[in-house]
Amino acid sequence: MLNVLLALLLCFARPFEEPVSWAGAVEIPDGTKLEFSVELKHDSGTITIPMQHVKDLPLANVTVTDKQMKFALPSVGAAWELKLSDDGQSASGVLRQGAELKTTLKRLAAGESAVKELKRPQEPKPPFPYETSEVKFENKAGGATLAGTLSLPRGKGPFPCVVMVTGSGPQDRDESLLGHRPFLVIADHLTRAGIAVLRYDDRGIAHSTGNFATATSDDFAADALAGIAFLKTRTELDPRKLGIVGHSEGGLIAPMCAAQSKDVAFIVLLAGTGMRGAELLPLQGKLINLATGMSAADTEREEHKSAGFFALMLAGKSDTELKEAIRVEALKELKAAPESKNLSEAELAKQADKVVVEQSGSVLSPWFKRFVALDPRENLLKVRCPVLALNGEKDLQVPPKENLAGIRKALEEAGNKDVTLRELPGLNHLFQTCKTGSPAEYASIEETFSPLALEAMTAWIRKHTGLD
DSSP states (O other): OOHHHHHHHHOOSSSOOSOOOEEEEOTTTTEEEEEEEEEEEEOOOEEEHHHHEEEEEOEEEEEEEESSEEEEEEGGGGEEEEEEEETSSSEEEEEEEEEEEEEEEEOOOOOOOSSOOOOOOSSOOOOOOOEEEEEEEETTTTTEEEEEEEEEESSSOOEEEEEEOSHHHHHHSTTTTTBBBBBHHHHHHHTTTEEEEEEEEOOTTTTSSSOSSOOOOHHHHHHHHHHHHHTTTTTTEEEEEEEEEETTTTHHHHHHHHHHHHHHOOEESSSSOOOOOHHHHHHHHHHHHHHHHOOOHHHHHHHHHHHHHHHHTTOOHHHHHHHHHHHHHHHHHHHSSSSGTOOOHHHHHHHHHHHHHHHHHTTSHHHHHHHOOOOOHHHTTTSOEEEEEEEEEOOOOSHHHHHHHHHHHHHHHHHHEEEEEEEEBOOTTOOOSSSSSGGGGGOOHHHHHHHHHHHHHHHHHHHHHHHO
């Protein structure tokens, strides 16, 4: 899940009394490069990451020599270590936070520009023809107070309203990702069309309280239902016309909410899943690996390995047993690697143990375990309200044919007669018009959310809430 890695990336330092500017990138396993720039003194510095809408964020715990840079971002448990080149003009190393991500920096000459600003032409700019207000609502049972933005059309209400639910990983209310803010673009489009929108920061993220690290999809569903309960208290809104729009994992959560509460009048699944996580993840990995140039043989091997590991998880193996499975596989790969042929057994064991530490933090987390086991069809079978499911034809993260088929079959078995499913041509997982669908394209595409998808969603909601 792409959204979990991207939230970790922030950075660096070097021994100069006057600020020195650097520009570089962190390499993500799917081929994405997260570009950033930093200004550093000998013991302090700031970072700017256009893709994450971060500007001049202070760095912490900086120690610098003429050969190394070390620094950390304690708030996200991240630490960096880079070696300087002999001429001091570049640096390379890793960002460590679970996995190790390759990082490179280049020293900028005086007056040389850093990372270029991203073009995002769809982002709305004020003044807006609608009202927005900052709101908070509570999930008391979950110990979270969610902070968000409520957008209200002008004119006579009460208005229909949607709660927007983000994809996986720590997300703010705009679902900010690689310089894009899709929920901001969607909210603007819907509100201009007479549909109110509530979007909010995930629990424990930005201005919301609560513990994100221990939360599962069930907790996020409870947060979304708390949003529905909050909307029912607003006199500007029609309590009979409250829906949920969920993207990616949010498209898994929306049916969970609709299955639990009759207050959810309709749901929109944007790249929603129709298969268990244990089935989806190997398929997702296969398609992304092929798109990034991995050989068919290596891709098949990786798919088989991940499917086997998820089978162990579904079989109820303990964390100790799962860690041992990771270690065994790591040792096998290390021994087969040409660069490891001169390593001793002790050195190989040490490296394998390191792999276990790096991987187990994420794959043994409460969220990941629940996602692997959770079958969206079980909730879809209980959904009686109208459903719109949109998937991009070139989505490699939630492949459309397999997932729409799963959604369709479950809703048919449920006897739900008001179902619309569409595979939108040329769109990726973020609903951008794309070439290949690879996550490596996301940042370079200027479009944030396809007008085709915006219009399809808006027209369907207006029809189902009596606006048309």
